[in-house]
Amino acid sequence: MTDITPKSAASLPAPRPRAIGLVNWMGLWTLYLKEVKRFVNVLTQTVLAPMVTMLLFLAVFTLALGRGNMKFDQFPYAEFLAPGLIMMAVIQNSFANTSSSILIAKVQGNIVDVLMPPLSTVELALGFALGGVTRGLLVGTTTGLAMWVFVPMHMHDFALVLYYGVAASLMLSLLGMIGGIWADKFDHIAAVTNFVIVPFSFLSGTFYSVERLPEGWNFIAHLNPFFYLIDGFRYGFLGRNDGDILTGMAVVAGVNALLIFVVWLMLSRGYKLKP
Amino acid sequence: MSEPAPPAPARMRRGNPRGVWTLFVRGMLRFVRFATEGIGGALISALLFLAVFTFAWAGEAEPAAGVSLPVFVAPGIAAFAMALNAFENAAFPVVYDKLEGIIGDLLMAPLTPAELLFGYVAGATIGGLVTGAAVLLVLSVFVEIALPAPLMTLAFGLLGALVFALAGFITGLWAEKWDRYSAVETFLVLPLGLLSGTFFAVEALPPLGQDIILANPVFYLIDGVRTGAIGQGYAEPWLGLSILAALAALLWLVAWRLVVRGYKIKP
Numbered sequence: 001m002t003d004i005t006p007k008s009a010a011s012l013p014a015p016r017p018r019a020i021g022l023v024n025w026m027g028l029w030t031l032y033l034k035e036v037k038r039f040v041n042v043l044t045q046t047v048l049a050p051m052v053t054m055l056l057f058l059a060v061f062t063l064a065l066g067r068g069n070m071k072f073d074q075f076p077y078a079e080f081l082a083p084g085l086i087m088m089a090v091i092q093n094s095f096a097n098t099s100s101s102i103l104i105a106k107v108q109g110n111i112v113d114v115l116m117p118p119l120s121t122v123e124l125a126l127g128f129a130l131g132g133v134t135r136g137l138l139v140g141t142t143t144g145l146a147m148w149v150f151v152p153m154h155m156h157d158f159a160l161v162l163y164y165g166v167a168a169s170l171m172l173s174l175l176g177m178i179g180g181i182w183a184d185k186f187d188h189i190a191a192v193t194n195f196v197i198v199p200f201s202f203l204s205g206t207f208y209s210v211e212r213l214p215e216g217w218n219f220i221a222h223l224n225p226f227f228y229l230i231d232g233f234r235y236g237f238l239g240r241n242d243g244d245i246l247t248g249m250a251v252v253a254g255v256n257a258l259l260i261f262v263v264w265l266m267l268s269r270g271y272k273l274k275p
Numbered sequence: 276m277s278e279p280a281p282p283a284p285a286r287m288r289r290g291n292p293r294g295v296w297t298l299f300v301r302g303m304l305r306f307v308r309f310a311t312e313g314i315g316g317a318l319i320s321a322l323l324f325l326a327v328f329t330f331a332w333a334g335e336a337e338p339a340a341g342v343s344l345p346v347f348v349a350p351g352i353a354a355f356a357m358a359l360n361a362f363e364n365a366a367f368p369v370v371y372d373k374l375e376g377i378i379g380d381l382l383m384a385p386l387t388p389a390e391l392l393f394g395y396v397a398g399a400t401i402g403g404l405v406t407g408a409a410v411l412l413v414l415s416v417f418v419e420i421a422l423p424a425p426l427m428t429l430a431f432g433l434l435g436a437l438v439f440a441l442a443g444f445i446t447g448l449w450a451e452k453w454d455r456y457s458a459v460e461t462f463l464v465l466p467l468g469l470l471s472g473t474f475f476a477v478e479a480l481p482p483l484g485q486d487i488i489l490a491n492p493v494f495y496l497i498d499g500v501r502t503g504a505i506g507q508g509y510a511e512p513w514l515g516l517s518i519l520a521a522l523a524a525l526l527w528l529v530a531w532r533l534v535v536r537g538y539k540i541k542p
Contacts, residue, residue: 045454049461056469063475064328064344070335187312194316202323208331 035131054085073240078151083234084206089143091201094136094172102180121268129173136169160236167252168229174259200226225255302398317356321410338476349414350504351473357407361436362443364399369447388534396440403436428503434519435496441526
């Protein structure tokens with residue numbers, strides 16, 4: 001007679017839980033990968049569509065405004081406009097990535113799948129935020145390369161371009177997380193996008209130098225963090241600026257620190273996420 | 276005792292006006308239900324475009340003699356908002372009804388394909404017109420829109436909204452998922468709407484571009500609305516009207532044939 005009981009059950013040691021050190025690297029990497037694969041799956045909508053839209057804006061605004069050889073500090077209008085449009089694409093898409101990811105997960109109920117695993121609050125925030133940063137940088141790079149075909153691009157200071165690119169996508173990813181956690185349905189996030197994010201990215205100097213604004217408005221523009229993002233990013237390309245660059249870097253870093261704190265607070269309390 | 280006579284079926288020898296009316300009202304109710312996003316969103320983006328053009332322009336070059344750029348773009352913004360809204364109004368319900376399976380209720384109802392098409396498209400067209408009018412009204416607070424020929428603006432608006440509603444209906448039939456619908460919107464409607472002289476004069480284009488834009492029917496919509504709104508146009512109004520009418524008729528025929536054949540809506 002043959003013994004049909006599996007030998008392994010008796011001879012192999014019981015499986016042990018995976019030891020997690022200070023940081024759950026595997027969990028963080030998995031969450032990040034999930035966030036990236038989510039938008040890569042629909043690349044046409046998430047990267048190609050904003051690129052085409054920004055190219056259209058470039059064409060339309062150059063045709064409408066560039067005829068009189070309009071210049072901003074020796075730069076033809078198209079060259080002035082291009083960095084602004086790249087930044088606008090980064091802003092809108094970083095926000096869209098994290099907000100839609102969290103909101104869809106909430107509405108469908110699969111948010112528990114990221115709340116249950118052994119991920120700390122910081123790891124959770126980082127996984128989502130880095131996904132948004134990746135989308136923002138990818139959209140920015142693609143849009144920039146596409147514009148380069150039509151418009152000569154300058155590169156005054158690559159380090160600054162990189163700093164503002166990362167800082168902007170991080171800021172908007174964090175804002176997107178706050179929006180996604182706060183919103184109960186898609187109408188809410190659509191309203192925030194249409195009535196806050198898009199107006200701010202339009203009116204913060206993408207299309208013009210804020211010095212052209214009427215007196216009072218000029219001052220208000222300098223209170224707006226988006227203005228520093230666009231102005232600093234453009235300075236990195238062209239070497240011309242409206243605001244002070246050091247002030248801008250500090251403002252952007254400060255806003256990011258504040259947003260990280262808010263996101264951490266929301267996640268650790270489980271605001272609208274945990275029962 | 277004799278059995279009670281069976282109820283006589285409704286007589287619909289001359290069409291089914293009540294059915295068409297019901298479908299139309301449903302479309303309008305949907306439009307009203309989503310008015311915040313529909314009209315509100317259109318108004319916000321129209322005001323943003325106007326603000327951006329006003330601040331960026333600062334009086335350098337006039338798009339046409341004696342016309343400032345903000346005045347020039349305002350009718351274009353309104354026409355674009357109207358076209359986009361009419362497209363969305365028509366496409367969205369069709370995709371939604373297909374995905375939710377509601378379309379079966381409409382195919383079962385005693386409506387001929389033409390009646391079904393009319394019910395869907397009429398509501399979308401009216402919604403687009405209302406949105407365009409609202410945008411034009413709000414923009415007229417900030418720029419001077421003289422409206423020398425309101426009937427011409429209305430005629431172009433009506434035909435243009437109809438064209439985009441029909442295009443939206445066909446897109447809705449074709450799209451199996453939301454991805455496809457938004458792909459058509461991003462890669463076809465948006466470029467057509469923005470590159471058709473919405474914000475710039477034909478003369479701003481290089482010669483080849485001028486030839487291309489004159490072959491683009493959407494250009495005549497924008498140009499006609501602008502002629503009626505600020506008296507500043509490039510093409511002859513009658514030419515634009517006939518091109519748009521021909522296009523609407525063609526799209527109607529295509530959409531009607533698709534419904535008759537049950538393209539992607541009947542098993």
